[in-house]
Amino acid sequence: MSAVGTQVDLGLRLLDDQLFDSEEHRCGRVDDVQLKGAPGLPTEVSALLVGPGAWTGRLRKPFAYLVEGLAPDYMHYVPWNDVVRVGTSVRLSRPAQELGLETSDGRSVQWVGDAPRGTIRLSELLRSRLVTTTRTDLGRIWDVRVERQTELPDERINEAWRVTGLVTGRMGWQERIGMSPEGDAAEGETFTPWESVQDISSGVVTVADVGGR
Amino acid sequence: MKKVLQIALGVVAALGGFVDIGELVFNTQAGAEFGYQLLWTVPVGVIGIATYAEMCGRVATITKRPVFDVVRQRLGFGPGLVTLIASEAINILTVTAEVGGIALVMQFYFADIPFRVLLLIAAVVIMFVVWVLPFEGIERIFGYGGLLLIVYIAAAVHLHPDWGDVASGFVPHWQTGEDTLIYWYFAVGVIAAALVPYEVYFYSSGAVEEGWDESQGDLAVNKANALFGFALGGVFSVALIIVAAVLFHPVGVSPDFLGTTALGAQITFGQTGLLLAALGMMFAIGGAAVEGSFAGAYAFAQFLGWEWGKSRKAKHSKKTPGFTSAWMLLFVLAFIIDLTGANPVLITEYAVVMAVVALPLTYLPILLIARDERYMGERVNGRLANTLGIFYLGLLTVVSVVALPLLFATNHGSG
Numbered sequence: 065m066s067a068v069g070t071q072v073d074l075g076l077r078l079l080d081d082q083l084f085d086s087e088e089h090r091c092g093r094v095d096d097v098q099l100k101g102a103p104g105l106p107t108e109v110s111a112l113l114v115g116p117g118a119w120t121g122r123l124r125k126p127f128a129y130l131v132e133g134l135a136p137d138y139m140h141y142v143p144w145n146d147v148v149r150v151g152t153s154v155r156l157s158r159p160a161q162e163l164g165l166e167t168s169d170g171r172s173v174q175w176v177g178d179a180p181r182g183t184i185r186l187s188e189l190l191r192s193r194l195v196t197t198t199r200t201d202l203g204r205i206w207d208v209r210v211e212r213q214t215e216l217p218d219e220r221i222n223e224a225w226r227v228t229g230l231v232t233g234r235m236g237w238q239e240r241i242g243m244s245p246e247g248d249a250a251e252g253e254t255f256t257p258w259e260s261v262q263d264i265s266s267g268v269v270t271v272a273d274v275g276g277r
Numbered sequence: 278m279k280k281v282l283q284i285a286l287g288v289v290a291a292l293g294g295f296v297d298i299g300e301l302v303f304n305t306q307a308g309a310e311f312g313y314q315l316l317w318t319v320p321v322g323v324i325g326i327a328t329y330a331e332m333c334g335r336v337a338t339i340t341k342r343p344v345f346d347v348v349r350q351r352l353g354f355g356p357g358l359v360t361l362i363a364s365e366a367i368n369i370l371t372v373t374a375e376v377g378g379i380a381l382v383m384q385f386y387f388a389d390i391p392f393r394v395l396l397l398i399a400a401v402v403i404m405f406v407v408w409v410l411p412f413e414g415i416e417r418i419f420g421y422g423g424l425l426l427i428v429y430i431a432a433a434v435h436l437h438p439d440w441g442d443v444a445s446g447f448v449p450h451w452q453t454g455e456d457t458l459i460y461w462y463f464a465v466g467v468i469a470a471a472l473v474p475y476e477v478y479f480y481s482s483g484a485v486e487e488g489w490d491e492s493q494g495d496l497a498v499n500k501a502n503a504l505f506g507f508a509l510g511g512v513f514s515v516a517l518i519i520v521a522a523v524l525f526h527p528v529g530v531s532p533d534f535l536g537t538t539a540l541g542a543q544i545t546f547g548q549t550g551l552l553l554a555a556l557g558m559m560f561a562i563g564g565a566a567v568e569g570s571f572a573g574a575y576a577f578a579q580f581l582g583w584e585w586g587k588s589r590k591a592k593h594s595k596k597t598p599g600f601t602s603a604w605m606l607l608f609v610l611a612f613i614i615d616l617t618g619a620n621p622v623l624i625t626e627y628a629v630v631m632a633v634v635a636l637p638l639t640y641l642p643i644l645l646i647a648r649d650e651r652y653m654g655e656r657v658n659g660r661l662a663n664t665l666g667i668f669y670l671g672l673l674t675v676v677s678v679v680a681l682p683l684l685f686a687t688n689h690g691s692g
Contacts, residue, residue, distance in 0.1 A: 075353070079350075079353075080349050080350045080353065080354060080357070081350060082342070082346055082579075082582055083582060089584060090582060090583060090584045090585070091582070091584075092581075092582040092583075093349070093581065093582030095354070114582075119354055122353075122354045122355065123354070123355065123358070124355060127358075152340040152341065152342055152652055153341070153342070240353075241351050241352065241641075241642075241645055242351060242645045242646070242648075242649050243645060
């Protein structure tokens with residue numbers, strides 16, 4: 065049985081998971097996830113971001129200012145093709161040292177601040193509100209749903225995880241913490257397709273105005 | 278046969294983990310203040326901790342994920358961090374109370390030695406034992422030693438209480454009159470003392486450390502530990518209340534000192550009773566100090582994804598530097614707070630009542646994971662576990678709202 069399934073909510077099933085390297089050594093947690101792509105265009109998971117530099121950005125304002133001054137100004141970057149398996153934890157293909165984790169020698173790091181061009185950080189989406197082009201507020205984004213490509217998924221990662229949409233609204237929170245089952249990848253009360261996303265900027269994700277909204 | 282022995286050892290360990298300074302203080306005070314009236318709160322607490330301990334053990338066995346791993350993953354970073362900060366504050370208070378408690382027990386026999394020296398001895402000896410012994414050794418030594426508290430069960434029987442009155446104490450009732458707030462303060466205290474979160478942090482991390490495996494029959498071990506270990510712990514709690522109800526309630530003694538709890542065994546069985554009670558308390562409180570410090574270290578390391586584990590042995594601490602430093606730091610902080618002259622019994626009361634506030638944030642993610650079929654497969658919660666889990670989550674949420682106001686409104690139960 066797969067712990068993730070074909071439809072994967074990244075916040076629920078990947079973010080904050082424990083990382084194990086190839087020697088079964090605990091080497092951090094998935095503090096953020098990097099997506100490669102652009103609003104409305106094909107976008108997929110490209111890397112895991114690890115370390116204090118990655119999680120300080122997820123704190124709310126007063127705490128974020130406090131911790132940012134103390135935490136390192138970089139985060140470790142684990143390419144998606146170095147991820148072997150995602151189940152109840154995340155398994156990596158090489159020893160932590162080889163991947164640059166638990167070192168401060170500057171290998172495989174990304175600086176704190178705006179995400180590199182052509183990428184989106186999962187945390188950026190998860191702290192945003194979803195609004196339509198006519199400024200109708202659709203609520204907070206609770207999760208980002210991706211789709212695996214295989215019909216019979218196991219926990220091995222040998223494929224791209226493509227973003228299919230955003231989970232929002234009242235029921236979205238329940239889905240995020242796993243209180244209610246993840247829904248189907250169909251447009252509905254809690255799901256907004258990724259193709260309809262037009263813009264992402266400063267805590268607001270804008271989607272095309274669809275009839276009824 | 279090997280499995281039966283393993284279950285027996287686990288039950289003893291769970292029992293040792295259940296009885297700590299919180300139980301000793303709150304149960305004795307509850308019995309002294311209200312006789313048998315608060316006995317009903319013991320099964321309420323015991324069923325709650327057994328329910329969630331069983332869930333934690335099952336989740337750890339199937340998914341290899343301990344509690345704080347689950348807390349961060351389900352609640353997310355921000356709420357997880359709030360839970361971590363609250364839990365660590367409680368863990369520091371708990372370890373402070375336990376280290377102070379050991380020094381208080383030592384004072385029964387070494388009254389001439391300054392209390393601060395006893396504190397130093399208590400902290401150093403416990404840290405040394407933790408450093409030297411493997412995980413299983415720590416669990417069992419303190420668990421076995423804590424069994425000496427059986428003297429209270431013997432005392433409860435020996436004192437010939439009115440068993441009809443004892444039985445009626447198990448029927449919940451709504452207290453009215455001028456003592457209402459104090460009554461509810463102790464009701465919350467007895468329930469909270471049974472459900473303190475460090476027990477489940479330690480229990481689930483221990484399951485991962487010991488490599489519990491479904492194919493080895495460890496789910497049965499988990500169920501037996503949770504049911505019988507905590508139930509036996511409940512019997513000790515009931516005994517403490519009965520002894521206090523028979524000896525202290527009629528004469529209006531308010532037990533503000535740990536010595537009063539020991540007095541219950543001494544009055545009943547003389548110096549032998551005192552010795553057994555003192556040694557039993559020493560092991561029970563010592564075990565809880567170790568569990569509290571480890572729980573703090575586990576929570577910290579698991580939240581940040583660091584390597585952790587006592588089974589890798591403290592002497593190999595280079596493999597777990599963050600974890601080892603964390604439990605040592607907790608002992609040092611506890612020792613420093615104790616040195617300020619703070620009353621360990623009072624700290625216990627604050628620790629137990631404040632722990633209630635963190636309980637819903639600890640238990641909600643456990644319930645969510647235990648209900649998640651994608652993670653748990655066919656070992657997902659059944660109807661009974663779900664019903665009890667949801668009931669206790671609701672109860673704890675209510676209790677977490679009223680706990681602190683009750684603490685301050687009743688001047689920590691002294692009226």
